[in-house]
Amino acid sequence: MELWIISLILLPFIIAVAQFLIRSDRIRKVLTYGGSGLIMATALTLAVLWYMKGQDTLSLPNANGLLTEAIVPYIGYGMLGVELLLMCVVVWLSVRYKKFLIALLSMAQTGLMCWLELSGKIHESAGVIYLDRLSLLMCLIIAVVGGLICIYALGYMKDYHHHHTEFGDRRPFFFAMLYIFLGAMFGLVLSGSLVWIYFFWEITSIISFLLIGYTKEEQAIKNSFRALWMNLLGGAAFAAAIAYCALTLHSVNLQVLLARPAGKIGIMVFLLAFAALTKSAQIPFSKWLLGAMVAPTPSSALLHSATMVKAGVYLLLRLSPVMGGQVTGVMVQAVGGLTFFIASMIAITHSDGKRVLAWSTVSNLGLITACAGVGTAETVWAGVILLIFHAVSKALLFQTVGAVEHAIGSRNIEDMHGLFRRQPGLASALIIGIAGMFLAPFGMLIAKWEALTSFLNAGGISVLLVILVAFGSATTMVYWTKWLIKLLAVPAGTRREDDHTENSQWMSLGCHMLLMLILCAAYPFFSDGFVTPMLGELGFADAHQLLSLPDRVVMICLLAAVFAIPALARILSKKVHIEQSPLYMSGVNEGDHRHYEDSYGHPKKMYLSNWYLTELFGEQKLYRPVAWATVVVIVVCFILTYGGAF
Amino acid sequence: MIYLYRILSMLAYVLLAPFVGGFLAGLDRKLSARMQGRIGPPLLQPFYDLAKLFKKQVLAVSRYQFMMVASFLTMVIGTGTLFFGGFDLLLVFFVLTTACMFFVLAATVTNSPYAELGAQRELIQMLSYEPMILLTAVGFYMVNGSFRGVDVFYTGTPAIVRLPGVFIGLLFILTIKFRKSPFDLSTSHHAHQELVKGVTTEFSGVLMGMVELSHWYENVFLLGLVALFFVSSAWWSSLLAVGAVLLVWFLEILIDNTSARVKWNHMLYSAWIVTAVCGGGNLLVLEIIRMLF
Known part of the structure; x- marks a missing residue:
């Protein structure tokens, strides 16, 4: 060895x-x-x-x-x-x-x-x-x-x-x-x-x-x-x-x-x-x-x-x-919790794919940090699970965005409109990565669930953290869903484009997707057999699994359902005779569902954009005050620790 | 024994919720009409409407619409079933979020301008109500010691006694969830909206029928959530719960008919402030009491 x-x-x-x-x-x-x-x-x-x-x-x-x-x-x-x-x-x-x-x-x-x-x-x-x-x-x-x-x-x-x-x-x-x-x-x-x-x-x-x-x-x-x-x-x-x-x-x-x-x-x-x-x-x-x-x-x-x-x-x-229970722990919790919430709000305002991923990294690390700061066996359990799932899905997302950038010449989420039809492979990789980051049966969400429960069990100041997590979960949901919207919104007449992605890139992307799915399915066994003893090694006496067995069973059924239901519905929809109807555009649809007639009678291209809420959650507005707040927290905690040490 | 009750309650939800939901919708239309000085449609009108929708030809802009709407419907039924089965409330809410996401996607896959705008507003609505929904689950955890819905039956006092702030917060965001004025931004029951029918613009026939049905299921689940605040181990608490649910439903209709639609940013601000002050405040007070005694 x-x-x-x-x-x-x-x-x-x-x-x-x-x-x-x-x-x-x-x-x-x-x-x-x-x-x-x-x-x-x-x-x-x-x-x-x-x-x-x-x-x-x-x-x-x-x-x-x-x-x-x-x-x-x-x-x-x-x-x-x-x-x-x-x-x-x-x-x-x-x-x-x-x-x-x-x-x-x-x-x-x-x-x-x-x-x-x-x-x-x-x-x-x-x-x-x-x-x-x-x-x-x-x-x-x-x-x-x-x-x-x-x-x-x-x-x-x-x-x-x-x-x-x-x-x-x-x-x-x-x-x-x-x-x-x-x-x-x-x-x-x-x-x-x-x-x-x-x-x-x-x-x-x-x-x-x-x-x-x-x-x-x-x-x-x-x-x-x-x-x-x-x-x-x-x-x-x-x-x-x-x-x-x-x-x-x-x-x-x-x-x-x-x-x-x-x-x-x-x-x-x-x-x-x-x-x-x-x-x-x-x-x-x-x-x-x-x-x-x-x-x-x-x-x-x-x-x-x-x-x-x-x-x-x-x-x-x-x-x-x-x-746990020390001044340093309070500092780490406060910084982590605030980072989780604020970074997820800022992520809403960005349209550059890599930038959204970067802010989401900051945000998720904030949650792991907060888990470590609370310092109980349960929070650390949640932190470890978050760490694993984040590593895999974030690596998948970054690499896919890189491949998309080479394929379509842009990494802007707005330019990924209809990517599901244009680049089905890359879009699927993105969808799996995004689902892994926030959807119901996937790992990150299970970990978030654990984190919420464990913060509550820790009690005290961690209840404030729970409120931050509640708000942060909502903002996280928004920026990922917005991305999904763009990928799946397929304008009429969109054609498949050539995929220039190299084999070596596909090799990595494929392995990551597989890994993601395996992790989701294997995690309950892995958490009992590996993470629980790990907590003992780290120095926690009372390490145990938080989720009860029925909940885990439901979770696994749900994992199956999330794939099975849309797939079943898709098969069913092929059986049903669906009449293609024109897009409603107040009667000025030019007939191709992509152009409308403007007031001069000329065709004009329709463009649908996501909302970015910049005036509400803009980086310029939010970052500075929060940065100062965290600086104050760090300085105060330093003074308290330094004063207490001697 | 309790398992049998739980299974029966889940079955009852799946089979009966559409009837209860449809009946409530009929009541809504009748009451609204009376408030506006009209006679209004028959009480069973929503059922006639739904039957008619399902008889219509299937028209769709995109094939994916069917897939997304079917997923939405199934997930909403799943949400309610887990809830009435007394499962973990957080789990229930996570499934609900996934369901709502499918609804948003069902609108946006069409690439329709009106549906897209409605969907973006729907996202803002989700952003507005999600924190309070999560804090509701947290509130129940703090008073029952577990996230499981079934555990309310083992407590002596109804949760409302210790969670009044959380209840007020939930009432506030329920107006968003029921798609009632002043928060009916993404789509409205009334056909006088600037976004045509918003998020549901491109649905017709069976697809629209499925959306209607999902909303009935969803409404029954949400009212069940209201009832959860009033139920305890005492037998009379169930009567109290039914009374509370009917009162809340009446209140929602009253608010719907007496208020004008607000801008989306007002909805977001107000929902978040109410969530933080009433919901968050309530939880903090509970924690402080727990630490002192």
């Missing part, structure tokens, strides 16, 4: 080096298919081995293993070296683009880590690698969803550079970055030492910065620096948390930290939670994720679904047992 864990972390880095060196499209294809396949196989083997060997948590280094206690300090120095190198890159780029504050921020935190490492304050060899159910689950998500996204990128990037000749073709660099990202994520979720987590954490920050700036456009550069400073701010908080741990607890192991009484470690948990909030793009730090859209679609899909933002909520879920 040890070998598999180590190879899971190292393998993506090796593939990344190979990707960087290869210039031929042909070999890149082989390498990507092979590399992603290998990563998935490694993760699955690890899971199977773990299952067969008694499903225990594993902490490395242990006696007579590959990774010995003697090696660990050298790895530590190696990491420090890489960190210094990354700092040099950041400083160089920041100075070049005249962002001196960012350079300062980067130097400060790396300096702090240098001092800690070189003064020997964080020399701790025990438990640097830690494997339990949560990290295993994260590994599987990263390997499967992340691996598929890399395959999707093959076809997408080929098309991308075909369309965008104005940007330099830096595909070797791009693919190398994608794989480094996966490697860093594996490292992050498998590390038990805060110093190691911090190392991988910083890598993801800097890689996402480089990915966002891929096109080197002015907008891309601006957005990439925004992402950088927000994530470095989180990184600085993380480094400070490590320093606190090293100086007061004399240990930098996350498990050691979590074993302490919650009242004694308030400030460390606060700093770590703050870092997680920046990474999972909660308001007021959500702007960087929106800006990340300028990057090519595979990197947005990766950032938004399986990696990056999930690193933040992963850390929050780990911290949840020590956040």
Whole structure:
């Protein structure tokens, strides 16, 4: 098992080096298919081995293993070296683009880590690698969803550079970055030492910065620096948390930290939670994720679904047992709850498909964050289920929008009018993804149901959260339904269009759709057999399933019904003789149901648009006040925690 | 024994709800006519109308319309059946939302300008009433300790005693759900709307009949929700519930006949404010009481 864990972390880095060196499209294809396949196989083997060997948590280094206690300090120095190198890159780029504050921020935190490492304050060899159910689950998500996204990128990037000749073709660099990202994520979720987590954490920050700036456009550069400073701010908080741990607890192991009484470690948990909030793009730090859209679609899909933002909520879920009932927990709940509601309102006002997806990511992460903040077994259960379903359906949606953009030349939802007839395959993928995000029997909704129940059981301040969720559910429903409306509204005479989607893209999309359906059907078993013991490992004593058996049976019947009823009705409608009637257009229908006669007697094309309610829910109107409110919450909670700690 | 009752109640809903719904619709037309100084149609007129609709030739703009409307009807019946079977209220409401989404899609697949506008307004209506619907379920959870509808029969006092704010909030949004003035924005019972018939513009014959039938089913379910506030373990509570339901139905008709349609943003603002103040306030007070004692 040890070998598999180590190879899971190292393998993506090796593939990344190979990707960087290869210039031929042909070999890149082989390498990507092979590399992603290998990563998935490694993760699955690890899971199977773990299952067969008694499903225990594993902490490395242990006696007579590959990774010995003697090696660990050298790895530590190696990491420090890489960190210094990354700092040099950041400083160089920041100075070049005249962002001196960012350079300062980067130097400060790396300096702090240098001092800690070189003064020997964080020399701790025990438990640097830690494997339990949560990290295993994260590994599987990263390997499967992340691996598929890399395959999707093959076809997408080929098309991308075909369309965008104005940007330099830096595909070797791009693919190398994608794989480094996966490697860093594996490292992050498998590390038990805060110093190691911090190392991988910083890598993801800097890689996402480089990915966002891929096109080197002015907008891309601006957005990439925004992402950088927000994530470095989180990184600085993380480094400070490590320093606190090293100086007061004399240990930098996350498990050691979590074993302490919650009242004694308030400030460390606060700093770590703050870092997680920046990474999972909660308001007021959500702007960087929106800006990340300028990057090519595979990197947005990766950032938004399986990696990056999930690193933040992963850390929050780990911290949840020590956040429950603490000031930090209240902060995380408040920020998460507000983000869920406000982001879903803002999503209504956008017509750009990727932007809607981005705001929906922010919103859903808000809900997971809130679940972690409440910090009871039930809320964490809901959070984990949300995390799984969100990763799969959001990856599917992002990739499909990317494919649609290449097929119809736009990613605007208004331009997707009648897509169900024009591009049946891509439209079906979108419909499955959207259904997965909010419809009755699908995963996200089950998780939302759980979240509501568990917030109520937690009581106290969480009742306010329930009210936010009630409003947020309504707004979520509106922006998804609006999208469905556009896909299914087929004007008369719409014809099928050519599908330019590459095979590699279809491969990924198909796997995601299948995965989505399997997850929906398998989730009740999975939740009992896997998630419930996971809660025990995380430190919750009273872990149990919330939904009763009859409810789950009804849910599964409903899942069948949602597919069966429209299908049956469709078959029935073929039996019934339906007379085609003309569209009612106040008597000025030109006869083709698409044009009407205007007051001059000329035919005019009819255009039907969705409502966007911009004057009500506009970003300009809502964002600033809420951002300030969350800043106030964070500052007040910091003062309370800091004051209470000493 | 309780299982038998639950199954019987589900069966009764599926079989009888159309008759109750149709009868209430007839009562509505009669009462409205009297309020306006007319004699009005016979009490059974809605049934005659429905029978006629089902005898008509099937006319449709798009083939998908049939599929969407059939899904809408089935899902609405499913909603009510789960509700009268005493299942989890949240589950019931989620099915209802899915059903309403099919209704919106049934209108928009036609690509008709009037139906599309009506559907967009219908979406705003859903946006307006959804939060209160969810908070109603939450309210029942807070007083009964479970989301299951059947559990009201095990409580000593009717929920209305502890959920007056939630009840007022629900009454407010019921006007939207019943498609009554001042909130009959997406479609109206009266043929004098600027959007022709709004969301139902492109339905005729059997399709229109199915929509009518769904609304009858839906109305009975919604009135059942009203009754849930008054039912307890005591036998007389059922009589109280029936009385309350009839009173609410009368009130809705009265409001319908005495108010003019508002703009959509007024509906959204007012519904959300009422939801937050009455519904949310009620829940917060309950929680504070629970924490103190």
